[in-house]
Amino acid sequence: MRRGLISRSKTELPDAVFDARLERLRAAMGELDALLIYTNNTRPAAVSWLAGFIPYWSEALLVAPREGLPILVVALTFRVKQWIERTSRVAEVIHSPRIGIEAARMIASRKADAAVGVVDFDHLPAGIADDLGEAGPRLALSDASDLFAMVRAPADPAEIMLTARASSIAGAALARIEPRDGAGEIVAAVEQEARRSGAEEIYVAIAPDLVRDRRLLRIEGEPALGRRFAVRASVAYKGCWVRRAVTVDRDGGGPEAAQAAFADAVARLPGDRALSRFCSFLVEGCRTAQPLEALMGSRVAEPRTPVAGAVVSVQALIAVEGRPVILGAPALVGASSETASIFP
Amino acid sequence: MADNTPLAAARRHRLLAAMQAAGIDEMVAYGNGWQGDYLRYLSDFGILEGHGIAVIAADGATELFLDSAAEAERAEAEAAGVTVRLCGDVARAVGARLDRGGNRRLAAAPRRFLPAWLADAARGFTIEDGTALLDRLLMHKLPAEIDAIRRAAKIADDAYGEFLKAVAPGRRQYEIVADLEAYLRRRGCPDNFMIIGSGGKDVFGMAPPSERRIAAGDLVTTELTPAVEGYYVQICRTLVVGTATAAQARAFAIYREALEAGIAAAKPGATAADVARAENDVFRKFALGDYVTSKYTRVRGHGMGLFADSKPHILEDVDTPLEPGMALIIHPNTYHPEVGYLVLGDAVVVTETGVEVLCGTPRELFEVPA
Secondary structure (H helix, E strand, O other), X not given: OOOOOOOOOOOOOOHHXXXXXXXXXHHHOOOOOEEEEEEEOOOOHHHHHHHXXXXXXXXXXXXXXXXOOOEEEEOOOHHHHHHHHXXXXXXXXXXXXXXXXXXXXXXXXXXXXXXXXEOOHHHOEHHHHHHHHHHOOOOEEEEOHHHHHHHHOOOOHHHHHHHHHHHHXXXXXXXXXXXXXXXHHHHHHHHHHHHXXXXXXXXXXXXXXXXXXXXXXXXXXXXXXXXXXXXXXXXXXXXXXXXXXXXXXXXXXXXXXXXXXXXXXXXXXXXXXXXXXXXXXXXXXXXXXXXXXXXXEOOOOXXXXXXXXXXEEEEEEEEEOOEEEEEEEEEEOOOOOOXXXXXX | OOOOOHHHHHHHHHHHHHHHHHOOOEEEEEEOOOOOHHHHHHHOOOOOOOOEEEXXXXXXXXXXXXXXXXXXXXXHHHOOOEEEEEOOOHHHHHHHHHHOOOOOOEEEEOHHHOEHHHHOOOOOOOEEEOHHHHHHHHHOOOHXXXXXXXXXXXXXXXXXXXXXXXXXXXXXXXXXXXXHHHHHHHOOOOEEEEXXXXXXXXXXXXXXXXOOEOOOOOEEEEEEEEEEXXXXXXEEEEEEEOOOOHHHHHHHHHHHHHHHHHHHXXXXXXXXXXXXXXXXXXXXXXXXXXHXXXXXXXXXXXXXXXXXXXXXXXXXXXXXXXXXXXXXXXXXXXXXXXOEEEOOEEEEEEOOOOEEEOXXXXXXXXXXXX
């Protein structure tokens, strides 16, 4: 449930950006008559990339026909129509509690047996899949996840700029940590800074005592912090998500050696040999609808190598002289002859 | 792995009894960061990112399937007594798990949110719709659940006090929300749902915070929904920047009367429709009947609990009977043609004889310095 700033800036995301993305998508659509993309506030990335819309609540379907701007069918009520129109680039906003019925009817009214590609088809909510079948019984639905993922990567200049902004917000937020403060005060300070800077969302997680447990938790109540703890900020800015993580040592020991090793390993992406030498690592990025999908990592059973030019967030647990350090930062994967670069 | 919290253990015990009574061998629950109540009931995990599906067997053994690596790590620490499985494709991972189960009776909640692949008739197993079974448990709360809700209501009251301090001319809506969220984190409250509106007759509802600056004369509306141990409680209030006009005060009095009518109607034996009708009749009495239709308002209240917008919805066509242990927000929020969008709502728990009002914030049209 989002409660940060969801707004559209035509400076940061001019119409031409969405038009170019639509153009790329249409060039790849082949025989498809339309593309259908589901969104809710936990799987918003595909629709926000194509039309800017991010639901703070509820769900919607974006219909992208072969021509013209996409049409948004939303379960949100008519009262927030103006807000949706202000934050999205779509031809029309249609309100319906049964978004599957409405979207299928709209597509079928143009062509009853239209070929429709559905992004992340297998994970579409069953109720919506049922409604698509009911209102468009002759529509030929197929999964278009790979098609969409191929078109979406690599990142365009607008996405790189927004990611840089998200990274900058996360960095400034983490800089608000006072090592002597308690967990609640640290989470409050980090979150306040990010939200005041215009973050669409922020999740703060803390590993309260790295000597005892390296897992990053959501804080409820006031757990005691150890001498060394880690804080991770997952920040969204205008649809672009990043994670940054830092380790804080109350005794003042800096993690410089770990930072150098981390930077060196990240620079070698998309290869993961250097990262795999750490205690653990995780590389996340956006392919379709999930903003931060696990791509590679110590626990990822079926890794997907990020493509050149993709934006990723990297996290690693590194042991320096037996002491654990958690670090994390977003990076831009380089082309074949370039090194990957960490966003400042 | 840590032990279950007493609250989670009590929920699980109750769920297993309900499954046994219904002859269900395994229950499947889906959740995500929008609606995670069914998932939390089974697994005690408050999901934020990705898909989550929990499977609980008749003996209480629970597996939690997640597709976010960050969430899987967190769940291993936070969801006691649950086996966490990180998988790239949640639907197929759960499908493989259910395939191994043999001839057992399966139910899912909420079935309409299950990944389409998993619910497809082509699978080798059949999943019945177990939503109604779990809805009953979610609506009719245990004493320990009500206790968490009471604690959240206290935080909601205090947070509205902070909201009054945070609103000032020139401040942007999102800066105000930033301060409120920070206040809640300082209180140890990990989650809150919050929307806001500011302005006059041009405002038809609340939305996420925008860049709009607060101005003298604005009506500022908000609903705050903090959570304690996963249980959300809501409060809705309106303030004026400056001194309320006679029209604003007159309009607000109607909402107060409607809220009081709704609270008076809420008792065991009444239905959600009775509460909505009591609220709406007040508006109709003042010739404002058009403004209680779906064009201007979504619901006249709703359930509260592990989801901020739980069942039952308080609407004139919802015949769910109210019973002791149900937690509700009653809020006659809607547009008023003379002054704009106004909100006022209190959280209540249905008791044996009526309701216990949980919110202590006065039902006033507050004023802050212009």
